[in-house]
Amino acid sequence: MSAAAPALDQLQRHLHTTRLLGSISSTLYYDQNTVMPAAGAPWRGEQLALLAAQLHERQSSDAYADLVAAAEAELDGTAPPQRRRNLQLLRLELNRQRCLDPALVTALARAQSHGNAVWQEARAANAFTSFAPALRELIRLRREQAGQLADAEPVARSPWEILAQPFEPDISKARLTELFAPLAAELPGLLESVAAAPATAPAEPHAVPEPLQEQLCSELLDSWGYDAARCQRSRSAHPFSCTVGPQDFRITTRVVEGQPFSAFLATAHEWGHSLYEQGLPRGDDHYFPWPLGEATSMGVHESQSLFWECRVARSRAFAERWHPRFQRGLGSDPWGGAFGFWRALNPLRPGLIRVEADELSYSLHIVMRFELELALLEQGMPVEELPDAWNRRIKELLGLQPATDAEGCLQDIHWAEGLFGYFPSYALGHLISAQISEALEREIGSIETLIGAGETAALQGWLASHIWPHGRSLNAEELVERVTGRPLGARPFLSYLRAKVGQLTGAG
């Protein structure tokens, strides 16, 4: 920082160490999910709990509060706005940490761990009733937590809104309701029109051998600027992206039996997350390890992964460029040409499972979860009514009926761990990706044309200059408005889907 701001310097050193500890935790997480043998789990749990306790202490102690206060006192009229915002974000987070009763934090950690364990069994046994008490307790504790946190909020927020803040800062129920209404209104009709058209993708996917999938994933990353000096790709049970240090980026993928494009598309998706992290404003010391060097929201993060997965890797131009590689690797063309290959990359077939959903129905899964979270947390819906409410609404939105709760309200892990307020970010990612794609196309031309010309570097360059360098200096909606000139809305996403559906169900 500067010689004139000793308190700020001290605060920065404190935050630097906090960040070191946080990234140690990330490294353990990465190790745990890629190579750790199963029997290592209990000890790993203790290691992570120790680091979590250290992190909590560093982020809520009186000593830290004094550091923040001293840095605030140093601020004068000449302080740059970014410094001011850094301190505001730190103050908000500090106040939140200090509002919480430590006994509640412990009770929640225990209930989350218990919830996860009970959920695993309940899902396997398809027995919602055995999970219900754990869920009820989690809702009670999270409501209590929201009550304690309310004092720290700069504006009045409902319990659900308070719980959603860590994922989507400044979001409100009213705004989400407004953004999601067009999705609930228009997507079911679009889905019906697809159902009426001839099948777009083969019902039984053509197999792609594992070594070929691996090789194509590597080629994809290489063509998108993967740098082995700063990145590492491993295998894990569930794909994820994680940042282990300012110059150390990891992604993981997996090959799924019967899903020939799963690894390929997951690679594109996780690489999109990683590119955002790699492009965050870290070069300047001013940004690191301050809040402004972080991703601004889960929705924006998801917009970056979805851009590379859906706008690029699932695009028609991309299918045309990559079809020959798949064909060459297989030694045959089970898709009967590039158009068939593109269709296979884009199955449009509503399903009951969110994580397997296509681009059309995915957001409807989210709309429903958002509604149900509000019902459970704020509208007094008894936990016992969840399965019926779920099944009724999924039928309305997707026209499907779960045969069991395992493929209904027991399918996601989020609620089992008390995670409420997270789901909307997934759908926001689709909306944001579509809206910034429109802005990108106004500025540098059609995405399809650029991909067709092999210019994915131009796409990356545009994101690198327009999206990534903002970090948390703008929140998600401010960022979208700054970049696109308009408030975030659902129209670009719906337009994009309508056009894509038209092409996919057309004659090719």
Place this chain on the structure above:
Amino acid sequence: MSAAAPALDQLQRHLHTTRLLGSISSTLYYDQNTVMPAAGAPWRGEQLALLAAQLHERQSSDAYADLVAAAEAELDGTAPPQRRRNLQLLRLELNRQRCLDPALVTALARAQSHGNAVWQEARAANAFTSFAPALRELIRLRREQAGQLADAEPVARSPWEILAQPFEPDISKARLTELFAPLAAELPGLLESVAAAPATAPAEPHAVPEPLQEQLCSELLDSWGYDAARCQRSRSAHPFSCTVGPQDFRITTRVVEGQPFSAFLATAHEWGHSLYEQGLPRGDDHYFPWPLGEATSMGVHESQSLFWECRVARSRAFAERWHPRFQRGLGSDPWGGAFGFWRALNPLRPGLIRVEADELSYSLHIVMRFELELALLEQGMPVEELPDAWNRRIKELLGLQPATDAEGCLQDIHWAEGLFGYFPSYALGHLISAQISEALEREIGSIETLIGAGETAALQGWLASHIWPHGRSLNAEELVERVTGRPLGARPFLSYLRAKVGQLTGAG
């Protein structure tokens, strides 16, 4: 521990957390050497330094000293001897930590890091003179450290002996000189007799393709009880074994171009280290995380890895059992039968590089390094004289003359990091392995016969009951005497070598 020993309980909780932090550090080390991208190094360095500082604080603070003192005060005549020894070992280590001037610790860390960097360049450029100043400074600082540590030693020890204590507790120069004298006296003659005999191994090794090497390493581990639920094998630039948690054991290997058995033998070696760690007394809470749950010395650790590498994997019976697998995998037999294969596994050809040395010449490398360390640290030999002294002595012992310092006194990393007192453990490992092998054979029969009958589990069982469960309750020499009924000596090792050389140079 017990309700009657509250201070001991508190101490155990403290040590438990210390162990958690240490194992976090090990996890970072493992990650660093297996998957971390190169650009992650500076941040990883900061993470490790942070953990090292926390560990040092936990192991030297007044609060910790009070805990140890309180636990000592609780000891009465009824305390079990193991508890007493735990506290003695903790007290000794605490006193050592508290003798050290923190300024010296910092200066040493800096000099070690500097020494490593300068050494890398000097070795590449074959320029000892550019490394000499760094080495001189490291010797000065390590002598200063030994001076500070002298106050903590329970008996009078020379500077070199003090520096060797962390690797080989209770070792003395006199004892090492006594143990090594027969090696220096007899091994050169044995080497000459080998040189006079026809070549035992092909000068140009037959290639074994990398996937086959990988597969055979896996088969080897599977046949030796590798349990994927508790173990993980990865690739790294240099093979190592590391314990990441009480139920989480890692080993790494590498495939070396032109060395078809390197990965196979390294797998055996590292697995030997890991088996010892896996067999340490941890089951009982009493032992963990106390000192008695740790390996007793580097020499004993090395004896376990060398047992599996040299006594088992390089044995004639083992060669006979595994030759068909290599042959099947290759689809040919370049060794012309099992005897040729065994000879290829046991090249006897003295070389200038320690890490590539055979069983005969390896210990002579160590004897020389031990002599030179004493000369540098205690006998006032100027650093400038090191290259000449090295070249003179290696000529006497191995009959070879380094063409450059890179294949002479610049070959090892140890001194470049100020590591003095470590080398002897490597040779002690050979002596210990040979002596306990004799005891094992007296009790359960010939190792060759057991291997020939596929009974490696019996070997493992014997080590598991005689060696591993002692942890640090006995030091290395006490352990050997307890197990073999005799003081440690060089005779078993020399007898073993003579017999092996006779067979290898014989007609088959």
